Each structure stands twice: as C-alpha cells, then as structure tokens.
Amino acid sequence: VAMAYLAWRLAQRWCPSSLQVISFPVVQLHLNRTAMRASQKDFENAMNQVKLLKKDPGNEAKLKLYALYKQATEGPCNMPKPGVFDLINKAKWDAWNALGSLPKETARQNYVDLVSSLSSSLESSSQVEPGTDRKSTGYETLMVTSEDGITKIMLNRPTKKNALNVEMYHEIMHALKAASKDDSAITVLTGNGDYYSSGNDLTNFTDIPPGGVEEKAKNGAILLREFVGCFIDFPKPLIAVVNGPAVGISVTLLGLFDAVYASDRATFHTPFSHLGQSPEGCSSYTFPKIMSPAKAIEMLVFGKKLTAGEACAQGLVTEVFPDSTFQKEVWTRLKAFAKLPPNAMRISKEIIRNREKEKLHAVNAEECSVLQGRWLSDECMNAVVNFLSRKSKL
Numbered sequence: 492v493a494m495a496y497l498a499w500r501l502a503q504r505w506c507p508s509s510l511q512v513i514s515f516p517v518v519q520l521h522l523n524r525t526a527m528r529a530s531q532k533d534f535e536n537a538m539n540q541v542k543l544l545k546k547d548p549g550n551e552a553k554l555k556l557y558a559l560y561k562q563a564t565e566g567p568c569n570m571p572k573p574g575v576f577d578l579i580n581k582a583k584w585d586a587w588n589a590l591g592s593l594p595k596e597t598a599r600q601n602y603v604d605l606v607s608s609l610s611s612s613l614e615s616s617s618q619v620e621p622g623t624d625r626k627s628t629g630y631e632t633l634m635v636t637s638e639d640g641i642t643k644i645m646l647n648r649p650t651k652k653n654a655l656n657v658e659m660y661h662e663i664m665h666a667l668k669a670a671s672k673d674d675s676a677i678t679v680l681t682g683n684g685d686y687y688s689s690g691n692d693l694t695n696f697t698d699i700p701p702g703g704v705e706e707k708a709k710n711g712a713i714l715l716r717e718f719v720g721c722f723i724d725f726p727k728p729l730i731a732v733v734n735g736p737a738v739g740i741s742v743t744l745l746g747l748f749d750a751v752y753a754s755d756r757a758t759f760h761t762p763f764s765h766l767g768q769s770p771e772g773c774s775s776y777t778f779p780k781i782m783s784p785a786k787a788i789e790m791l792v793f794g795k796k797l798t799a800g801e802a803c804a805q806g807l808v809t810e811v812f813p814d815s816t817f818q819k820e821v822w823t824r825l826k827a828f829a830k831l832p833p834n835a836m837r838i839s840k841e842i843i844r845n846r847e848k849e850k851l852h853a854v855n856a857e858e859c860s861v862l863q864g865r866w867l868s869d870e871c872m873n874a875v876v877n878f879l880s881r882k883s884k885l
C-alpha cells in the first residue's frame with residue numbers, strides 16, 4: 492500500500508480529457524479519444540495535481556494508479572508473484588500483471604486520464620461544505636436524491652454487492668448529516684442492484700497504514716463508532732428499503748431504523764463468528780430486545796441466515812412485500828408518510844427513542860472496542876484471507 496500510495500503521489504498531472512469509462516482490471520480502459528498521447532511533461536505535471544487532491548481516492552484507484560505507473564515506466568510485469576499471504580504485494584502484482592502487454596505509451600495516457608478523472612470527482616466533492624446538501628454526483632459510492640419530502644440514500648456499488656468501503660462509511664455519514672438538516676420529512680436507505688448490502692468491504696482489511704495492523708484496527712474502531720453514532724442520533728424517521736440480501740453491518744444497523752420494509756427476495760445474515768468477529772451496530776443490545784436473546788444468538792453468534800418472512804416474524808423487519816411489486820408498494824407508502832407533519836414525526840421519534848440513546852452510545856463504544864481486538868485475531872485474519880483468496884483477489 493505504501494508503494495501504491497507512493498505511485499499515486501507520483502501520479503501524473505491533471506489533464507482534462509475525455510475518459511468515458513474505467514473498469515477494473517485497469518487494462519479495460521475505454522477512451523473516446525483516439526490519437527491523444529500524454530507527454531512526459533503531462534506525466535510530471537500530474538504529480539503536482541495529484542498532490543492537490545484533498546481526498547484519498549481509495550484502494551482500487553490507488554492500485555490502478557500503481558499498475559499504470561509501473562507499466563508506463565517499466566513495461567509489463569515480470570516480477571515473481573508474491574505469496575498468497577503477502578496480501579498487499581499480491582494485490583499490487585495482480586493489478587500490474589493484469590495490464591499484460593499494454594504499451595508503455597497507452598499506460599501513460601491511461602494514467603493521465605485516470606488522474607484527470609480522479610481530480611474532477613474528488614475535487615468536486617471536497618469543495619462542498621460539511622452539512623450542506625450534496626448533489627448525487629458529489630458522491631462516489633452513493634446516489635442521494637431528495638424529492639417528495641423523502642431523502643433517499645442509495646448504496647451504489649452494485650458490482651461489489653454494495654459492500655461498505657471506507658469511503659462509503661464517510662459518505663453515508665455525510666449524507667445522514669445533510670439529510671438531518673434538509674427539508675425532507677423522512678430519510679430512506681436502500682441499495683442499488685440485486686443486493687441491499689454485503690456488509691463491510693473485506694478489502695478494507697488490506698489497506699494497512701504505516702503504524703501497522705494495530706493502527707488499522709484502532710482507526711477502524713474510531714470510524715465504526717462515529718458511523719454507528721450517526722444512526723443512533725439521526726433525528727428524523729429513518730427507513731430501510733431492503734431490496735435484496737443484507738449481510739453483516741447492513742443487518743445489525745436495522746435495529747436502529749424506525750421501519751424496515753423488505754422484498755421477499757431479501758435475506759438477513761450476520762456471519763460474525765465465521766469471520767472471527769463480533770456484533771456491531773448496537774445489535775448486541777437491540778437484537779435480543781427485538782427478537783429475544785435466544786433468537787439473537789442464533790443470528791449473531793451462530794450466523795443463522797433469516798428469510799425476509801422469518802426476519803419479519805421476529806420483529807426485525809416491519810413488513811415484507813413480493814419482489815414484483817416491492818418498489819411500487821413501498822414508495823407509494825413512503826410518499827404518504829412523507830406528507831405527514833414533519834415536526835410531529837420528529838418529536839414523536841424523539842420521545843420514543845431518546846431514553847435509549849445514552850445506552851446505545853455506551854453499547855456502541857463497547858462493541859467497537861471488542862471488535863478492535865477481534866480484527867487483530869488470527870481467526871479474523873484467516874477468514875478475511877480465505878474470502879479474498881476464494882475470490883482470487885489476493
């Protein structure tokens with residue numbers, strides 16, 4: 492990661508061009524310009540532009556930058572393949588190797604185009620003042636819209652089953668803070684594509700800072716605590732529209748929502764023990780209250796996956812709809828809710844939820860502290876490596 496970061500820092504100058512689609516692996520760059528070639532000067536100037544980025548572009552982008560930089564300066568990858576447990580170097584090697592025999596000039600141009608694309612997207616979002624509403628295009632991992640009195644926050648990494656990467660955690664917090672202040676009456680969280688969310692992005696574990704895994708775990712716990720805190724404190728009715736399967740933290744958080752509407756295609760799965768981890772999202776407190784301690788233990792400790800019907804019977808889901816009519820029925824209902832007097836809804840929520848808030852924050856803090864320890868355990872490390880190896884990522 493340090494190398495990828497270095498490569499990112501050495502990246503090329505921002506060069507306005509017309510990059511249309513970038514898909515991973517990096518070799519798949521579809522550009523609508525034909526004869527354009529980045530000069531050495533463009534290459535050097537890009538470094539200055541990249542230094543001006545105020546936001547980390549994320550691991551995937553850094554790997555792309557690393558691979559293109561290596562290809563542009565050294566040509567095709569001829570390094571020996573790192574071992575399966577050497578996660579970071581393996582990820583970098585994979586990204587570089589995936590470029591095959593891409594010519595150096597093309598790699599250089601693709602590099603410039605990628606920096607250009609990152610510059611525009613990251614700069615545009617970082618220019619927005621915290622707390623102000625951002626247009627949907629200001630987010631990398633979400634689609635946020637506001638209409639008919641409803642702010643809709645849609646998780647938007649469908650090709651990754653809406654796994655929550657670090658950027659998405661930050662963006663959700665930003666979107667929730669903005670929604671709490673905008674003029675909408677209710678806020679909805681949903682997923683784009685066939686999944687609601689596959690939970691924490693397991694590649695989050697591969698981006699190790701200079702302080703090592705301990706620092707990584709500590710930072711993760713701080714981020715998680717702040718993230719869950721936003722749900723605990725959210726002042727307006729918060730509704731989950733669970734469009735498909737939900738895993739991990741996307742399930743546990745449901746205990747902090749005010750209503751949960753689910754498609755009959757949705758499932759609810761918290762494989763924490765399988766991952767060597769422990770419950771979060773205040774579920775160690777909310778789930779036993781919602782569904783009885785024994786049922787909560789089946790889910791949170793033994794990883795039992797519930798159907799939407801079962802989750803509804805146990806009180807986690809408010810109502811289940813046939814998938815064929817799910818969107819139509821749910822949004823009709825939500826639009827009607829959003830016409831109710833917003834202050835009355837806010838005050839009623841407050842009186843129902845407020846007496847639990849202090850307890851929820853204490854539970855959140857304890858869960859994060861326990862998880863911080865779990866992330867350093869062999870059980871957790873092995874489970875993450877298994878997932879990433881299974882997917883031939885690392």
Ligand SMILES: CCCCC/C=C/CC(=O)SCCNC(=O)CCNC(=O)[C@H](O)C(C)(C)COP(=O)(O)OP(=O)(O)OC[C@H]1O[C@@H](n2cnc3c(N)ncnc32)[C@H](O)[C@@H]1OP(=O)(O)O
Pocket residue numbers: 650651652654655660689690691692693694695711712714715738739740741762763766768771878882
């Ligand atoms: C700040 C830190 C806070 C941490 C908070 C902690 C939270 C705890 C949790 O959330 S635990 C839950 C973690 N999630 C999982 O264990 C799910 C892992 N994913 C899967 O088991 C499967 O991917 C699946 C069942 C969700 C979907 O399987 P399917 O076969 O239908 O699809 P693919 O596996 O091919 O997935 C498509 C691509 O999406 C990538 N992906 C899916 N989920 C994750 C994930 N959680 N993390 C990272 N990547 C994920 C998958 O790798 C595929 O990518 P690819 O196309 O590039 O191969």
